[in-house]
Amino acid sequence: xxxxxxxxxxxxxxxxxxxxxxxxxxxxxxxxxxxxxxxxxxxxxxxxxxxxxxxxxxxxxxxxxxxxxxxxxxxxxxxxxxxxxxxxxxxxxxxxxxxxxxxxxxxxxxxxxxxxxxxxxxxxxxxxxxxxxxxxxxxxxxxxxxxxxxxxxxxxxxxxxxxxxxxxxxxxxxxxxxxxxxxxxxxxxxxxxxxxxxxxxxxxxxxxxxxxxxxxxxxxxxxxxxxxxxxxxxxxxxxxxxxxxxxxxxxxxxxxxxxxxxxxxxxxxxxxxxxxxxxxxxxxxxxxxxxxxxxxxxxxxxxxxxxxxxxxxxxxxxxxxxxxxxxxxxxxxxxxxxxxxxxxx
Numbered sequence: 001x002x003x004x005x006x007x008x009x010x011x012x013x014x015x016x017x018x019x020x021x022x023x024x025x026x027x028x029x030x031x032x033x034x035x036x037x038x039x040x041x042x043x044x045x046x047x048x049x050x051x052x053x054x055x056x057x058x059x060x061x062x063x064x065x066x067x068x069x070x071x072x073x074x075x076x077x078x079x080x081x082x083x084x085x086x087x088x089x090x091x092x093x094x095x096x097x098x099x100x101x102x103x104x105x106x107x108x109x110x111x112x113x114x115x116x117x118x119x120x121x122x123x124x125x126x127x128x129x130x131x132x133x134x135x136x137x138x139x140x141x142x143x144x145x146x147x148x149x150x151x152x153x154x155x156x157x158x159x160x161x162x163x164x165x166x167x168x169x170x171x172x173x174x175x176x177x178x179x180x181x182x183x184x185x186x187x188x189x190x191x192x193x194x195x196x197x198x199x200x201x202x203x204x205x206x207x208x209x210x211x212x213x214x215x216x217x218x219x220x221x222x223x224x225x226x227x228x229x230x231x232x233x234x235x236x237x238x239x240x241x242x243x244x245x246x247x248x249x250x251x252x253x254x255x256x257x258x259x260x261x262x263x264x265x266x267x268x269x270x271x272x273x274x275x276x277x278x279x280x281x282x283x284x285x286x287x288x289x290x291x292x293x294x295x296x297x298x299x300x301x302x303x304x305x306x307x308x309x310x311x312x313x314x315x316x317x318x319x320x321x322x323x324x325x326x327x328x329x330x331x332x333x334x335x336x337x338x339x340x341x342x343x344x345x
Contacts, residue, residue, distance in 0.1 A: 023092065071093075172185055213341070228276065234276070297331065
């Protein structure tokens with residue numbers, strides 16, 4: 001008991017700081033005190049002990065110091081050491097309550113508060129993520145709108161201007177009687193055609209509606225046929241018919257197209273090939289483009305390889321995260337491009 005507090009009851013409740021207990025009792029006996037033993041056992045909500053323990057030599061009290069919070073049942077009895085007779089046991093039931101910071105209501109409150117804080121933290125993180133996603137989407141949308149605006153202005157203004165200049169050049173060339181002037185005008189006309197072609201390539205790469213795999217394969221097939229239109233060879237193009245709705249950004253499309261264009265230009269300029277096979281396929285979230293010819297080939301370790309634009313092709317494919325592979329012999333050249341795409345599953 002704390003201080004001089006005394007309780008006369010077989011059932012009672014104590015606070016956590018009233019945990020040093022001393023039980024005092026009187027018990028009538030008719031034998032000598034030396035022949036009597038006091039035994040007890042203490043069961044609690046922490047553990048259950050059925051073993052009887054001998055108390056100190058005193059038969060007047062029992063000390064139980066520093067008890068932990070919990071429910072207890074104390075049972076004592078007296079035993080005659082010689083006759084082994086036992087008295088009727090006496091029982092006390094009592095509870096020591098935990099401190100408020102260990103109480104169930106406090107722990108429950110802490111749990112609720114912690115859960116609320118975690119919920120608010122997750123909510124805040126989720127909100128921040130949504131804000132970042134919204135900002136990224138708005139930025140992407142603004143970039144796409146600007147790309148479309150530029151491509152439209154190039155098509156409407158610059159394209160119309162080039163068409164007008166080309167028409168004026170053709171009219172002037174038809175009206176002139178000077179052969180030198182006619183030749184110069186022909187060069188101007190060819191240059192205008194090349195500029196118009198490059199501008200169409202830029203417009204295609206800028207237009208966001210073309211940011212997909214289907215548009216890429218279609219454009220590549222069309223441009224390859226135009227490049228090889230006047231080249232004496234048999235052209236075979238094989239392309240997957242089942243093309244997924246995969247996004248290919250404008251910068252990646254342009255790099256892939258320019259790499260393919262460079263490879264075809266090399267065939268025209270250096271290969272002496274009469275057969276060209278091109279494959280466009282998609283598998284495992286990876287674009288595969290293979291360009292094969294039956295020309296004379298070249299030494300891939302020679303500096304001539306860099307002169308043929310191989311370094312530029314590799315750099316363009318690597319900028320897309322892809323890999324360019326090359327093999328060449330006197331039986332022809334094979335260029336294979338592997339470009340990975342991030343396709344949502």
